[in-house]
Amino acid sequence: MRTFRGGLLIGLVVAAAVAAIAITYERYDTKTLKRTIRRGEVLCGVNAGLPGFSIPDEKGNWTGFDVDFCRAVAAAIFDDPSKARFIPLDANERFKELQNRKVDILSRNSTWSMSRETNYDLYFPAVAYYDGEGFMLPRAKNIDSALALDGSKICVQDNTTTRLNLADYFRANNMKYQEMKFDKLDDVVKAYDTGKCDVLTADASQLYALRLNLSKPDDHVILPDIISKEPLAPVVRERDDDWMLIVKWTLYAMINAEELGVTSKNIDEALKSKKPDVMRLVGTEGSYGEDLGLTKDWAARIIRHVGNYGEVYDRNVGSGSKLKIPRGLNQLWSAGGIQYAPPIR
């Protein structure tokens, strides 16, 4: 009798443990790649409309830096960049929708921060775009450093980290400024454009977009100084390592391609290259693609259909776009910036 009760107890404990493990296991999704392949397209959570990063035209065709990144993932998997569906998400719902498996990736100008990784069970595989707070001011002032802004009247949006960073920066550099804060960004811009303040501060990528709408865009410069860290990164669910690695190495393949001089225009030539690092990238040597769960030519597909990092940058936000944002921090580490990808080997 005693043994029987003991056996029952052990049985119950084991059953409970198994159930607990099963529940824990279910909580984490590890099948994103499998589902994506079965579905035949990548679901991308994007910003509903941010010039240069993700914006649809009247016909619903999406363009932008974040959009192209998602197309690159689709190209790596399906050899077809059009196998990406874009789902606009607002800032509040974006992380929840990713956790609820409504999208496979967030490619939505999201800043990578510690708490977002620890609190949301999410993972930011790599930095796609280094943004940060900058300053715009009239060209005629002839100022080329943020350290020369002592005593300026500065327009800033209220209730933002932008405003806090501004205060920190001026305090740290022992400079004074007069703040003009507004609830709405439109009002910040209007105040600056009508000369109510000397300087406008916002994230640099935003400043270039805002400048386009000033009455005389060419009369204003944006300083090269970046005073805060806003590393924008794609986001995936935690613990789906296979999927995370695909997203991470898609970006790194694009950065490595630029560093090695492989572009969408010379990809066929690159496939004949005898340079070992080019061969590993385009898949004529090694089995790096298979190890990712993809094909040998995964990176060649990305470069052919979407381009290398520099091509994507220039087309969407750089010299080939309306925004004309200088490469700055996003230039390769070997050419003045900090974009650095681990090697494919």
Place this chain on the structure above:
Amino acid sequence: MTKFRHLICTIVAATGLMLSISHSYAQQPDRGDEPGLIPDDSVQLDPEFRKQMVFYRTNEPPGTIIISTAERHLYLIQGNGRALRYGIGVGRVGFQWQGLVNITRKAEWPDWTPPPEMIARQPYLPRFMAGGPGNPLGARAMYLGTTVYRIHGTNQPDTIGTAISSGCFRLVNADVVDLYDRVPVGTKVIIRQKPEL
């Protein structure tokens, strides 16, 4: 001595041109030099090629010049993660080179003596041209090491951002004057090409 150097520069450049002529024609129609053309100073450079302060991270000391031929930019390193950036015109296919050199000599409104090979190709060229606004070398020249190349001005400001030169680096006159006043003889110049496949 000065004329002799110009002659050497142009002779070597012209020889290189002959060697790679079929190649360069395929890549880019040869616009050729236009001696006597008075530069149109109202030409507005593309924003990307206007002189501006930019973020640039490097271990090279302030005062160093870094030329990125693929970007068509010349950086004068300022330190503290920034550089003064100028737009340039660079060597066409067959006239690309890279390396580390120093500025060995500086000249204002340099003279120009096209070599016979160049005259054979472009018979309209003068045999000698005194420095001045119509001179293809423009307002200033900075000689690079013992090479035949230099950083110079231009009387064709609309060629900034293109690859048509014989290996020299050209800036608009206002920019080359600005740069000339900032860099002494001895300045370190690093020329970077895009990687080969």
